[in-house]
Amino acid sequence: MPEANITKRALGAALKTLMQTHAFHKISVGDICEQCGMHRKSFYYHFQDKYDLLNWVFYSEFMQLLDTDHQSDLWTYLRKICDYFAENRQFYINAFAIEGQNAFSDTFNETLEAILSAYFRPEIRDDEVREFYCVFLSDALRCAIVRWLRDGKPASAEQFVSLCRRTVDSSTIRNTASQSAGKSVE
Amino acid sequence: MDNQPVIKAAIRNVVSKGIRDIRRDPNRSIRRLVDLGIQFGRGRYQHTFFTDAQSALKKKQSAYYDLVTSLIRNVEPKTLETLGFNVGYMSWTQGAKTIRAYEKERGVNVPWTILLDFNHPTDSPIDLNQLVNEGEKLGITAYFLFVGKQTTDLDTLLSAAEAHGSSAFFLFSVDEETNEILARSDALFSNTLLVPRGSQTVLPAAGALLSEKKRMFGLNCEYNEVNAAAYLSDAFLQSVVREGYPFLFLLPAPGCEPAVRAYVYDQIVEIRSRGRYPLFPVELINDVQQVDHIISNESCMLVLSSDGSLVYPANTGTERFGILSLATLIEQAMPRVRHHR
Numbered sequence: 001m002p003e004a005n006i007t008k009r010a011l012g013a014a015l016k017t018l019m020q021t022h023a024f025h026k027i028s029v030g031d032i033c034e035q036c037g038m039h040r041k042s043f044y045y046h047f048q049d050k051y052d053l054l055n056w057v058f059y060s061e062f063m064q065l066l067d068t069d070h071q072s073d074l075w076t077y078l079r080k081i082c083d084y085f086a087e088n089r090q091f092y093i094n095a096f097a098i099e100g101q102n103a104f105s106d107t108f109n110e111t112l113e114a115i116l117s118a119y120f121r122p123e124i125r126d127d128e129v130r131e132f133y134c135v136f137l138s139d140a141l142r143c144a145i146v147r148w149l150r151d152g153k154p155a156s157a158e159q160f161v162s163l164c165r166r167t168v169d170s171s172t173i174r175n176t177a178s179q180s181a182g183k184s185v186e
Numbered sequence: 187m188d189n190q191p192v193i194k195a196a197i198r199n200v201v202s203k204g205i206r207d208i209r210r211d212p213n214r215s216i217r218r219l220v221d222l223g224i225q226f227g228r229g230r231y232q233h234t235f236f237t238d239a240q241s242a243l244k245k246k247q248s249a250y251y252d253l254v255t256s257l258i259r260n261v262e263p264k265t266l267e268t269l270g271f272n273v274g275y276m277s278w279t280q281g282a283k284t285i286r287a288y289e290k291e292r293g294v295n296v297p298w299t300i301l302l303d304f305n306h307p308t309d310s311p312i313d314l315n316q317l318v319n320e321g322e323k324l325g326i327t328a329y330f331l332f333v334g335k336q337t338t339d340l341d342t343l344l345s346a347a348e349a350h351g352s353s354a355f356f357l358f359s360v361d362e363e364t365n366e367i368l369a370r371s372d373a374l375f376s377n378t379l380l381v382p383r384g385s386q387t388v389l390p391a392a393g394a395l396l397s398e399k400k401r402m403f404g405l406n407c408e409y410n411e412v413n414a415a416a417y418l419s420d421a422f423l424q425s426v427v428r429e430g431y432p433f434l435f436l437l438p439a440p441g442c443e444p445a446v447r448a449y450v451y452d453q454i455v456e457i458r459s460r461g462r463y464p465l466f467p468v469e470l471i472n473d474v475q476q477v478d479h480i481i482s483n484e485s486c487m488l489v490l491s492s493d494g495s496l497v498y499p500a501n502t503g504t505e506r507f508g509i510l511s512l513a514t515l516i517e518q519a520m521p522r523v524r525h526h527r
Binding site for chain 2: 005008045046047048052056059060062063064066073074077110111114115117118119121
């Protein structure tokens with residue numbers, strides 16, 4: 001693995017370790033560097049701030065879940081994401097708790113909206129309706145994921161995603177989308 | 187090809203975010219995007235490309251930081267995203283995978299791109315739409331089109347490019363008049379890179395117009411034994427940079443000696459590795475073959491004329507797209523020499 005990726009991974013691993021026990025706002029760049037024995041200069045060579053590092057951890061690990069060799073539908077992929085969140089439960093509980101301009105929720109929503117938009121494109125042709133539906137649905141799924149992560153006795157990722165799928169696939173939601181779209185939904 | 191909409195959307199979202207990050211925090215974000223390319227670039231050529239880029243970016247003063255920052259600031263974001271995705275993912279990752287599977291099954295060489303010389307009058311012009319439809323099924327999603335005063339129907343070519351949003355088109359004009367027509371056209375799409383023709387003495391005026399329109403563009407020049415050194419000189423490269431061209435494509439003139447072509451390619455590789463100019467120079471023929479060599483283990487190239495007949499490899503008189511399907515043409519003209527690894 002190239003040296004740059006090793007450094008970034010070490011910084012990411014340090015942040016993940018610290019977030020097991022500390023809220024994100026209580027962690028400083030100095031704490032992260034101390035945790036992995038790196039200089040602040042190394043941190044700032046790669047990242048602008050701790051938010052930048054958090055987003056990098058998500059994007060780089062999220063990319064590893066992509067299986068470009070096989071056809072992967074929305075629900076298979078969401079199941080992989082939820083398995084990954086479950087493995088990193090405390091880290092993501094803390095990440096989703098970040099509020100304000102650099103909120104992790106915004107990063108996650110943006111990713112989910114892009115995926116949902118591709119998934120629903122064949123069914124909801126009207127761009128405006130599809131955009132609204134995907135924003136709405138990504139908010140709903142994110143809230144459900146946060147609630148599931150925080151649950152003291154959580155369902156398995158498989159059960160959770162299955163419930164999400166049944167909810168989204170149910171005629172109530174699909175019909176709601178169809179009615180609001182009028183002629184544009186085929 | 188289009189069987190993975192969810193995965194493609196996820197990757198495109200990461201590319202889009204990378205481009206936005208570069209606008210906000212250029213140097214760090216450029217390095218990070220390249221590192222991500224190495225980590226996740228599953229295509230063999232993609233890996234080679236990103237490893238070379240990472241090596242160049244280790245120099246703090248590398249002019250490639252300026253090149254990428256300038257592209258991000260001066261090119262319409264959708265064009266950057268589309269061309270980057272179509273070449274980086276659709277061609278060098280997904281396309282390469284389809285090509286290798288087909289080559290293994292059929293024992294043929296499939297090129298990663300097709301060069302099409304449309305600057306010849308013909309009564310039966312090739313149907314580009316059909317060619318790209320067939321090409322995409324084989325994993326070919328990049329096309330180099332050469333157009334000029336003798337091109338029969340430029341609008342039809344542009345429509346075909348528009349219709350194939352998952353492929354990338356490199357539109358080379360070969361004369362000043364066509365440079366102007368294309369630069370003024372509004373019918374150029376986010377999957378098309380326009381490459382006007384220039385020379386060591388005159389750089390085309392089209393560059394300024396394309397820059398104003400926030401297009402992605404480059405410059406193409408034809409070299410020979412006499413002028414090759416001038417095209418590789420510091421003075422010429424500086425002038426290309428001054429005129430705002432981010433890419434330079436050098437093409438050998440017909441009949442140019444192989445030794446000269448090899449020399450120019452070596453020099454181009456050297457210029458790229460030094461990273462002194464905010465410019466990405468390419469020796470078109472050698473670089474196209476090099477990409478193919480990495481994708482397929484065996485280098486191959488396919489050049490067709492405006493009527494679909496073979497220009498390269500040499501035509502035995504029977505091979506012509508339109509009469510033959512692309513798959514049959516490739517099977518007849520490009521058998522593998524060695525076994526696939």
